Amino acid sequence: MSQTLKRNIRLHGFNNLTKTLSFNIHDICYAQSEQHRREYIEYIDEEYNAERLTGILEDVAALIGANVLNVARQNYEPQGASVTLLISEEPVASEGISNTESPGPLPEAIAGHLDKSHITVHTYPESHPDGGISTFRADIDVSTCGRISPLKALNYLIHSFESDIVIVDYRVRGFTRDVKGKKHFIDHKINSIQNYMSRDTKERYQMFDVNVYQENLFHTKMVLGEFDLNDYLFGAGKEDLPPKELRKVEQQVRREMAEIFYGRNLGRSLKL
Known part of the structure; x- marks a missing residue:
């Protein structure tokens, strides 16, 4: 059996390249009281x-043209949830397959070619009594074999x-052989994950890349460009806090965002 790779290269057997998207999202809020922190966790759960x-995840499977073979899901105590989907290829029209650098659509049918693949999500809500900051993280992995x-x-x-x-990692692993035995370590052109994002996403977020092209590793970090403190106050509004408290809360939220974005503890004066 053979398949056609880009530029009409004929493959020996199946396309064995594994493409993995790791997608981490973070939501941040300020919950002043213990009750508000508890209500935030309940809301997220x-x-x-x-x-x-x-x-x-089922929408994602439909989007890339995969059959869902098995679903395992669990809500945890006291908080958090996990879901794993095993997926496989389904018969599709080859003209629907595209690896060009362009934004993917919202949920609507897209033809794909996958085998021995999976999609997973794990959530991590958390809060701390000191400072009033609560956060929510979701880790999503979409791993596919094929075109x-x-x-x-x-x-x-x-x-x-x-x-x-939002922190996104994309990696192409392994190799596939053409009919002459030559190895191919990637089957599509890519210079940035950003090229797969829609215009409205690019307008909302500040982004920067760290890419290792020779290793087929691509990394993009994103943080919201506009800051409105009202969007981060859970169970209260800016009118409920005195000006001095508002300045303190804004500094806390901005520092929390900076530390998550840069992945380390930072000085109190540093802001995004």
Whole structure:
């Protein structure tokens, strides 16, 4: 059996390249009281419970043209949820397959070619009594074998969570051989994950890349460009806090965002 790779290269057997999209989102809020922190965690657990997360992942599977073979899901105590989908290829029209650098659509049928693949999500709501900051993180992995890249699902995933910070990693692993025995370590051109994002996403977020082209490793970090403190106050509004308290809360939130974005503890004066 042989398949056609880009530039009409004939493959020996199946396309064995594995393409993995790792997608981490972070949501941040300020919950002043213990009750507000508890209500935030309850809200997140309800908003992103295992049932809803399953729906999001099933939409991703439909988007890239995959059959769902098995679903495993679990809501945890005291908080958090996990969902894993095993997926496989389905018969598709070859003209629907595209690896070009362009934004993937929102949920609508896209033809894909996958085998021995999976999609997973794990959520991590948390809060701390000191400072009033609460956060929510979701880790999503979309791993596919075959011709299509999971990056085509990126636009849909970003719109499904609408978070403050997004960290995306994409890697192509392994190799596939053509009929002459030559190895091919990637089957599509890519110079940035950003090229798969829609215009509205690029307008909302500040982004920068760290790419290792020779290793087929691509990394993009994103943080919301506009800051409105009202968007980060849970159970209260700016009118409920005195000016001095508002300045303190804004500094806390901005520092939290900076530390998550840069992945380390930072000085109190540093802001994004």
